[in-house]
Structure formats: structure tokens, C-alpha cells
Amino acid sequence: MLLPHLLAAASFLIPAVAAGDKTTPLVPRTWNGKKYACKCYYGDACWPSASEWKTLNNTVSGRLVPFIPPEAACHNFFNGTLFTIPTYNAAQCADVTTNYPVEQWINDQDAALMWRSWTNSSCVPTTNPSTPCTPGYYGIYIIRATTKSHVKAGIDFARRHSLRLIIRNTGHDFMGRSTGWGALVINVHGFQSVEFTSSYRGPKKEPYTGSAVTIAAGVQGRALLRLAAAQTPPVTLLTGECPTVSVAGGFVQGGGHGPLTTIFGFAADNVLSFDVVTAAGTYLTANAHQNADLFYALRGGGPGTYAVVVSATFKTFPDVPSAGATLYINSTLTNSSTVFWEGVRIFHGFANELIDAGLYTLYSLGPQMLRVKPFVAYNQTATQLDAVLAPMRAKLEAAGVPFTMAPASGYGTFLGLYLDLFDDERAGAPLLTGGWMFGRRDIAERNDAIVEAMKVALSPRADLVDKGYMVGHIFGPGHGVSKAKGAEAAVNPRFREASDLLLYNLPLPADSSIAQEDDIQDLLSNTVDRAMMRAAPDGLAYINEANPYMEDWQTHFWGPKVYPKLKKLKREWDPEGLFYSISTPGTEEWHVIEYGERLCKKL
Known part of the structure; x- marks a missing residue:
């Protein structure tokens, strides 16, 4: 078997810590002249021995596997942290190449991520098998967990040895929380009851x-x-x-x-x-x-x-009968930028009205392209939805904006609407994502400024004209929520007076350098994020779909009342910092140093 063989080889290289439940101390390290205490990684004296990894494998019923990226099938060798092995397989490479943009395929892998910028894009499908394939920011071992005892074994092992621990489910993760360099990964996607x-x-x-x-x-x-x-x-x-x-x-x-x-x-x-x-x-x-x-x-x-x-x-x-509709304004209808953006302004100006009518609306916005698919009217008829959308249609027509909007469709169930009108996302592209949610007052009073900020997100710099892309979600999370004591969720109270969550993406160059990635990150934080915040000061950011490096993320994600409660609960439930997810409560003292590698506390 591969695992015992590799572990046996590794045991000659790395000394073992003593057995027992005592937690291994963090590892002292200096980087850029600053002192840190880091999690234990391969090459450190504290790294678990082969026999300890083998014991863990036995505890999880043989479900511990060394990480080998599926893309390695397109490369002659996988140059891993623990080993270098031949990996090229033409049939498997063809399968990987075909499925690489397919979201469900990514979800079903051990550790693959939909947005590969968080993996360092260090092993990707290729037609040149001689190109290098290295682990990038992926973990070292995966536990394919199917029972809570498997999860417990992984948690206990990581805690005892001060390993970086990653919890990975589907890899649908805009912010890189499902991967981590040199980590032990517990994959819970196998829990399916x-x-x-x-x-x-x-x-x-x-x-x-x-x-x-x-x-x-x-x-x-x-x-x-x-x-x-x-x-x-x-x-x-x-x-x-x-x-x-x-x-x-x-x-x-x-x-x-x-x-x-x-x-x-x-x-x-x-x-x-x-x-x-x-x-x-x-x-x-x-x-x-x-x-x-x-x-x-x-x-x-x-x-x-x-x-x-x-x-x-x-x-x-x-699950009741529901209705759905679509709207398109694009270059097949108009080549005028002025007319196009007037259409966007009119559409977006109706966000509050759409919510007050009980609707949810999903839209995409790119160069000369507005795709609204769909408007969702749960427990409403097609006639009712058409009546809700009629004022928008009339305003677009009066402004001379050409658009395509067929009459609304009725569905016998909400499921029928969902299956017909919602699409999978595509995976694999290297990009960075930011996000901002506009308040109801922002839309009512500052919609023109919001549209100007959208233009910045689309073309943030002279060398990136029309390179951005946006996805918007118009919904009202303040509707239908219990006000009873203890019912309030741990979300930013500003959500209850907000209307549109806009995500914006900026592409990274292929095989981008650290300097290039830093440049795009700076552009996202200091140009696009700032444009959104200036345009919509009543807004906020959504923890799962935003720029994790934005200034004052604590306030933008949770607000000054909720965040201190959560930070206190983090200390109580995870005092040693076993669980680390970027820009979540209590992570201020942790830093990823050495260009995306070691997770450490600053001393």
C-alpha cells in the first residue's frame, strides 16, 4: 500500500514527538526580522513519526491518504512534500482536463478548490507533461471522513501535534479557507445522510x-x-x-x-x-x-x-407553485455604452421594490452584458410576477433601452423553477474576489453612485479595461425573521436593512508571480472595495463572499456589537486556535508567513 510505504520512508527523515496527549509546543521561527511561534510542519522536529501517522490511519479505518492533486495525472511527476512519484496517465489526464471547470467534479475531489488562486496554481492540467507539479498551498494528508469518530481522531491528532488543521467540504470557497499549506485536511464531504x-x-x-x-x-x-x-x-x-x-x-x-x-x-x-x-x-x-x-x-x-x-x-x-423570469441587456441589443449603463441603472434602482414584492433576483454584469437569471417569486403566479416587473419594463422602454424579457413562467413547484433557472458555476479560473452589500437607503438615495462603482469594478485600471466581472444577489434578509429573544443569528445587524450583495472578480495573470498577485490584491482592496464603500456607506460585507484582506473586516462582517461576542466565544470554544479560517473571530493574532505557507502567532 502507498501510505505505509511513504510513511516508512518519511520516518527516517523526521524525528518523532513523544506519544501521549500533551500538546506539542508551537515552533519558534523568524521571518523578515520578526519572531513567530508556528504550527508544526514537515521538516520540524515535532512532525509526527511514521508510526504515529500509521496509528491515525488505523483509527480512521484506513481513510488517511497522502495528498496527490488529480491534476498530477497530466504531469510526469508529482514533486510532493513527502515524496516524488511518477504520475502521468493519459486517460486520467484527459478526464481531468475535461472536468476541470465542472463544479461538481471539483467538489468530489479530496481537496481541490474551485478558485485555484488559493492553491498557488502549482499543478494544473497541461499538454506538456514535463512541466512541474508541486503541492502549492494544499495540505499533506487527507482524512476521508464518514463518521464523527473519524473527525474526532483528526481533531485530536492535530491538536496533540500542533498541526495546521483544515476542514474541507466541497471546496466552494471564495476565500481560501478550505486549503492550507502543509496541513492535515479532514474532508467531510462523505457525510451524506x-x-x-x-x-x-x-x-x-x-x-x-x-x-x-x-x-x-x-x-x-x-x-x-x-x-x-x-x-x-x-x-x-x-x-x-x-x-x-x-x-x-x-x-x-x-x-x-x-x-x-x-x-x-x-x-x-x-x-x-x-x-x-x-x-x-x-x-x-x-x-x-x-x-x-x-x-x-x-x-x-x-x-x-x-x-x-x-x-x-x-x-x-x-414546496408550492412559484414563478420565474429573466431579463437580458447586452451587445446584441445595443452597442451604446451610455444606453447599456442606463439600463443597468434602471434595473438596479428597483432592488428595494423587488424585495418588497417578495422576490429574489440573481444577476451577472460584465462588459456590455447584464444577465438577470432569474427573478424568483416563491408562492406567486406568473401573472403576479409580470405585474411586479411591469414598472421596470415600462421604465426601460421609456428610456429607449432595448432588452429581452419574455413573459414570466409558472412552475408547479419551487423545485421545478430551481432546476430550470439556476446554473452551476464554473471552476478553475485564477482570480480574486471581493464583495459589498448595499443598504436599502444606499439604493434609494445613491443608486447612481453605486452604478459608477460598478464601472470601477469592471474596469479598475487602464490595463484592465473590461476585465472585471460581477454577480449580484438582490434579497432582503430582514424579511420573515423572528424577533423572539435568542432567535437572532450571529450576523451583522446591518443585513436586516440591506438589499443587494454584489460580488466582483478580478483576474490574475496565468502563472502569476507574488508581485503580480500583490498588485491585483492591492487594486481590489484600495480601488474597487473603496469605490463600493464610498458609494454605499450603509453597506456591509458578507463573510463568505468578500475580500478577506479588506480593512476593518471585523466591523464590515459583523459590526461592533456582534464581533466582540464572537471573539469571546472563539476563545472559550477553541482556546488554542486549532481551527483557523482567515478573517474570522479571534484570528487577529495568527498570520500566514513565508509567502502563503506557515501559520504562526506573532510574538
């Missing part, structure tokens, strides 16, 4: 007794909605607009918005209970009546921050 109930029975004090579903960590949105619609009677629930997002993972831990958010709030507003493994390796249930402080933190307080969620229970709702 689903159990529905028509009458939820929680703790005795729990007032909610309606329908619910308990889902394991790896269950993805589209598959879950299909199962929900097959119930008698059919039900639905909060999922992401992207069909492959896992609902019980970082989605709900960051808040979780989707097509039903305007009606029912965030996923974090609708979760009833979590089953978790803590940083201490303890199995716990967290809900409004048991471990209520942890329950609060897990509902929007930051993904991968307080504990590992292995399953969660959510409210479900009737």
Missing part, C-alpha cells in the same frame, strides 16, 4: 414543532431540494443559489443566503440544531437550549471557526 420529519421534536422548551430535515455536512443543495420535493407533502428549505453548495457546512456558518431568503431569512435563521465535534474532541449538540452560546456562534459567526459541524437540522416549508 438525510432525514425528514413532519413534526420536529427538539428540547422540551423548543416552541417550533413544524416540519424539518436533519442533513449531514456534505449534502448539497440541489440533491437536498430533490429529496425534499419527494416528501409527502412536498417541502423545500433554504439552500444556496449555487446548486452544489453544502447547506450544513460553511454556508450556514457564514449566514447562508439563497432564493428563499427574502421570504424566510438566512439559513442561519432557520437552523434548529447542530451536531458537532469540538476543538477538544467532544461530541456535542448545540441548539437554543443546549450549548446555546455555541449555537449562536455557528449561525453566521464564521465557517470552520468554533467546531466541526457533522449534521444540522433545519426548518422546511411547503
